[in-house]
Amino acid sequence: MALTLLIAPPLCACTPQETAQPDPAIGLDCALPFDAQATKITVQAGLVPAPHDPLEPYKFYSTPHGRVSYLITEPGAPGHPAIAMEVASQGKVDISGCPYGDPKGYAKIMAYLESLKTVTHR
Template identity: 55%
Template sequence: MRRACALLLLPILSLGACAPKAKPAAAVALDCSQPFEALRSKITAQPGLVPAPQEPSEPYRAYSTADGHASYFITEPDAPAHPAILMQQAAGGAMTNTGCAYGDRAAYDQLMAYLTGLKAGRR
Protein backbone atom coordinates (compact mmCIF):
# COMPACT_ATOMS: atom_id res chain seq x y z
CA MET A 1 0.00 0.00 0.00
CA ARG A 2 2.79 2.43 0.91
CA ARG A 3 4.59 1.60 -2.30
CA ALA A 4 1.44 2.24 -4.31
CA CYS A 5 0.97 5.63 -2.61
CA ALA A 6 4.60 6.53 -3.20
CA LEU A 7 4.27 5.64 -6.90
CA LEU A 8 1.17 7.84 -7.15
CA LEU A 9 2.90 10.80 -5.46
CA LEU A 10 6.08 10.64 -7.55
CA PRO A 11 4.58 12.23 -10.69
CA ILE A 12 2.87 14.91 -8.60
CA LEU A 13 6.09 15.81 -6.79
CA SER A 14 8.07 15.93 -10.01
CA LEU A 15 5.59 18.46 -11.43
CA GLY A 16 6.57 20.83 -8.62
CA ALA A 17 10.15 20.76 -9.87
CA CYS A 18 8.94 22.09 -13.23
CA ALA A 19 6.92 24.92 -11.72
CA PRO A 20 7.92 28.33 -13.03
CA LYS A 21 10.38 30.24 -10.88
CA ALA A 22 9.10 33.36 -9.18
CA LYS A 23 10.03 36.53 -11.04
CA PRO A 24 12.34 38.87 -9.16
CA ALA A 25 10.65 41.98 -7.87
CA ALA A 26 10.75 44.95 -10.22
CA ALA A 27 13.40 47.53 -9.44
CA VAL A 28 12.22 50.56 -7.49
CA ALA A 29 11.43 53.32 -9.97
CA LEU A 30 12.77 56.79 -9.39
CA ASP A 31 10.12 59.18 -8.10
CA CYS A 32 11.80 62.58 -7.95
CA SER A 33 8.82 64.07 -6.11
CA GLN A 34 9.98 62.14 -3.02
CA PRO A 35 12.62 63.74 -0.81
CA PHE A 36 16.19 62.49 -1.34
CA GLU A 37 16.38 60.63 2.00
CA ALA A 38 13.02 58.90 1.46
CA LEU A 39 13.93 57.74 -2.05
CA ARG A 40 17.39 56.60 -0.95
CA SER A 41 15.83 54.57 1.88
CA LYS A 42 13.27 53.01 -0.46
CA ILE A 43 15.98 52.03 -2.95
CA THR A 44 18.43 50.59 -0.41
CA ALA A 45 15.65 48.60 1.33
CA GLN A 46 14.97 46.54 -1.81
CA PRO A 47 15.43 42.81 -1.23
CA GLY A 48 18.42 41.42 -3.11
CA LEU A 49 20.05 44.78 -3.80
CA VAL A 50 23.82 44.31 -4.09
CA PRO A 51 26.08 47.19 -3.01
CA ALA A 52 29.28 47.65 -4.97
CA PRO A 53 32.49 47.92 -2.97
CA GLN A 54 33.00 51.44 -1.63
CA GLU A 55 35.35 53.37 -3.89
CA PRO A 56 36.89 56.25 -1.89
CA SER A 57 37.67 58.19 -5.06
CA GLU A 58 34.08 58.07 -6.38
CA PRO A 59 31.46 60.66 -5.33
CA TYR A 60 28.66 58.10 -5.08
CA ARG A 61 27.70 54.65 -3.78
CA ALA A 62 26.59 52.12 -6.40
CA TYR A 63 23.97 49.41 -5.95
CA SER A 64 22.64 46.83 -8.43
CA THR A 65 19.60 44.62 -8.49
CA ALA A 66 20.33 40.91 -8.18
CA ASP A 67 19.36 40.30 -11.82
CA GLY A 68 21.69 43.09 -12.99
CA HIS A 69 19.00 44.92 -14.95
CA ALA A 70 19.13 48.08 -12.82
CA SER A 71 21.87 50.02 -11.06
CA TYR A 72 21.55 53.01 -8.75
CA PHE A 73 24.16 55.65 -7.99
CA ILE A 74 23.52 57.64 -4.82
CA THR A 75 25.76 60.64 -4.19
CA GLU A 76 27.84 60.97 -1.03
CA PRO A 77 27.58 64.15 1.06
CA ASP A 78 30.89 65.59 -0.21
CA ALA A 79 30.00 65.10 -3.91
CA PRO A 80 29.48 68.27 -5.99
CA ALA A 81 26.16 66.90 -7.30
CA HIS A 82 24.87 65.92 -3.84
CA PRO A 83 22.09 65.23 -3.23
CA ALA A 84 21.31 63.21 -6.36
CA ILE A 85 20.23 59.71 -7.33
CA LEU A 86 20.85 58.21 -10.77
CA MET A 87 19.56 54.96 -12.24
CA GLN A 88 20.69 52.88 -15.20
CA GLN A 89 18.41 50.20 -16.60
CA ALA A 90 19.29 47.57 -19.18
CA ALA A 91 16.53 46.21 -21.40
CA GLY A 92 16.50 44.86 -24.91
CA GLY A 93 20.20 45.51 -25.38
CA ALA A 94 19.82 49.22 -24.58
CA MET A 95 20.86 51.23 -21.52
CA THR A 96 18.55 53.95 -20.17
CA ASN A 97 19.83 56.60 -17.76
CA THR A 98 17.51 58.58 -15.49
CA GLY A 99 17.96 60.47 -12.28
CA CYS A 100 16.82 62.95 -9.67
CA ALA A 101 18.82 66.15 -9.18
CA TYR A 102 18.06 67.64 -5.78
CA GLY A 103 21.07 69.96 -5.72
CA ASP A 104 23.35 71.70 -8.23
CA ARG A 105 21.95 70.87 -11.69
CA ALA A 106 25.23 71.55 -13.55
CA ALA A 107 27.14 69.19 -11.21
CA TYR A 108 24.39 66.58 -11.65
CA ASP A 109 24.67 66.84 -15.46
CA GLN A 110 28.45 66.30 -15.20
CA LEU A 111 27.93 63.25 -12.96
CA MET A 112 25.36 61.80 -15.38
CA ALA A 113 27.79 62.27 -18.28
CA TYR A 114 30.59 60.67 -16.25
CA LEU A 115 28.51 57.61 -15.31
CA THR A 116 27.19 57.22 -18.86
CA GLY A 117 30.77 57.29 -20.12
CA LEU A 118 31.88 54.65 -17.60
CA LYS A 119 29.19 52.20 -18.64
CA ALA A 120 29.80 52.82 -22.34
CA GLY A 121 33.52 52.13 -21.87
CA ARG A 122 32.85 48.68 -20.34
CA ARG A 123 31.01 47.27 -23.35
Protein backbone atom coordinates in the same frame (compact mmCIF):
# COMPACT_ATOMS: atom_id res chain seq x y z
CA MET B 1 -0.81 0.34 -8.31
CA ALA B 2 0.74 -0.06 -11.78
CA LEU B 3 -1.96 2.22 -13.17
CA THR B 4 -1.02 4.91 -10.64
CA LEU B 5 2.61 4.81 -11.78
CA LEU B 6 1.56 5.18 -15.41
CA ILE B 7 -0.61 8.18 -14.65
CA ALA B 8 1.77 10.01 -12.30
CA PRO B 9 4.65 10.73 -14.72
CA PRO B 10 2.51 12.69 -17.18
CA LEU B 11 1.08 14.73 -14.31
CA CYS B 12 4.58 15.53 -13.07
CA ALA B 13 5.58 16.68 -16.53
CA CYS B 14 2.84 19.30 -16.41
CA THR B 15 4.13 21.13 -13.34
CA PRO B 16 5.19 24.69 -14.10
CA GLN B 17 8.88 25.18 -14.72
CA GLU B 18 10.76 27.59 -12.53
CA THR B 19 11.41 30.89 -14.29
CA ALA B 20 13.93 33.58 -13.49
CA GLN B 21 12.59 35.99 -10.93
CA PRO B 22 12.46 39.65 -11.98
CA ASP B 23 14.72 42.11 -10.24
CA PRO B 24 13.11 43.68 -7.18
CA ALA B 25 13.92 47.16 -8.43
CA ILE B 26 11.76 50.15 -7.67
CA GLY B 27 11.59 53.15 -9.95
CA LEU B 28 12.64 56.64 -8.96
CA ASP B 29 10.13 59.09 -7.53
CA CYS B 30 11.74 62.53 -7.76
CA ALA B 31 8.85 64.04 -5.77
CA LEU B 32 10.32 62.35 -2.68
CA PRO B 33 13.00 64.23 -0.76
CA PHE B 34 16.57 62.96 -1.33
CA ASP B 35 16.92 61.20 2.05
CA ALA B 36 13.53 59.48 1.75
CA GLN B 37 14.29 58.34 -1.80
CA ALA B 38 17.76 57.05 -0.82
CA THR B 39 16.27 55.11 2.09
CA LYS B 40 13.49 53.66 -0.07
CA ILE B 41 16.10 52.43 -2.56
CA THR B 42 18.60 51.01 -0.08
CA VAL B 43 16.07 48.99 1.94
CA GLN B 44 14.93 46.98 -1.11
CA ALA B 45 15.17 43.25 -0.50
CA GLY B 46 18.08 41.66 -2.34
CA LEU B 47 19.81 44.91 -3.28
CA VAL B 48 23.59 44.45 -3.40
CA PRO B 49 25.87 47.34 -2.39
CA ALA B 50 29.09 47.69 -4.38
CA PRO B 51 32.33 47.95 -2.42
CA HIS B 52 32.67 51.59 -1.41
CA ASP B 53 35.77 53.47 -2.55
CA PRO B 54 36.43 56.17 0.09
CA LEU B 55 37.87 58.39 -2.66
CA GLU B 56 34.57 58.36 -4.58
CA PRO B 57 31.66 60.46 -3.25
CA TYR B 58 29.09 57.97 -4.51
CA LYS B 59 27.49 54.75 -3.35
CA PHE B 60 26.43 52.17 -5.93
CA TYR B 61 23.80 49.45 -5.52
CA SER B 62 22.59 46.75 -7.92
CA THR B 63 19.78 44.25 -8.05
CA PRO B 64 20.78 40.56 -7.82
CA HIS B 65 20.84 40.04 -11.61
CA GLY B 66 22.61 43.36 -12.21
CA ARG B 67 19.93 44.66 -14.55
CA VAL B 68 19.19 47.69 -12.39
CA SER B 69 21.77 49.85 -10.64
CA TYR B 70 21.54 52.97 -8.53
CA LEU B 71 24.04 55.74 -7.82
CA ILE B 72 23.45 57.79 -4.68
CA THR B 73 25.69 60.80 -4.18
CA GLU B 74 27.44 61.70 -0.95
CA PRO B 75 28.61 65.13 0.22
CA GLY B 76 31.37 66.39 -2.08
CA ALA B 77 29.96 64.77 -5.22
CA PRO B 78 29.09 66.97 -8.17
CA GLY B 79 25.38 67.76 -8.07
CA HIS B 80 24.92 66.41 -4.54
CA PRO B 81 22.32 65.52 -3.55
CA ALA B 82 21.36 63.39 -6.55
CA ILE B 83 20.25 59.85 -7.37
CA ALA B 84 20.58 58.06 -10.69
CA MET B 85 19.22 54.74 -11.93
CA GLU B 86 20.47 52.54 -14.77
CA VAL B 87 18.22 49.87 -16.29
CA ALA B 88 19.68 47.29 -18.70
CA SER B 89 17.10 45.72 -20.99
CA GLN B 90 17.12 44.23 -24.48
CA GLY B 91 20.76 45.12 -25.14
CA LYS B 92 20.59 48.75 -24.08
CA VAL B 93 21.01 50.75 -20.88
CA ASP B 94 18.61 53.55 -19.95
CA ILE B 95 19.71 56.13 -17.39
CA SER B 96 17.37 58.35 -15.40
CA GLY B 97 17.76 60.33 -12.23
CA CYS B 98 16.64 62.88 -9.69
CA PRO B 99 18.65 66.11 -9.55
CA TYR B 100 18.14 67.55 -6.09
CA GLY B 101 21.28 69.72 -6.15
CA ASP B 102 23.26 71.81 -8.63
CA PRO B 103 22.09 71.17 -12.23
CA LYS B 104 25.62 71.51 -13.66
CA GLY B 105 26.95 68.97 -11.17
CA TYR B 106 24.06 66.64 -11.98
CA ALA B 107 24.94 66.93 -15.68
CA LYS B 108 28.47 65.77 -14.79
CA ILE B 109 27.05 62.73 -12.99
CA MET B 110 24.91 61.83 -15.99
CA ALA B 111 27.87 62.30 -18.37
CA TYR B 112 29.96 60.04 -16.11
CA LEU B 113 27.29 57.33 -16.20
CA GLU B 114 26.92 57.67 -19.97
CA SER B 115 30.69 57.21 -20.35
CA LEU B 116 30.55 54.02 -18.28
CA LYS B 117 27.70 52.76 -20.43
CA THR B 118 29.72 53.04 -23.64
CA VAL B 119 32.75 51.36 -22.08
CA THR B 120 30.97 48.42 -20.48
CA HIS B 121 28.18 47.75 -22.99
CA ARG B 122 29.79 47.87 -26.44
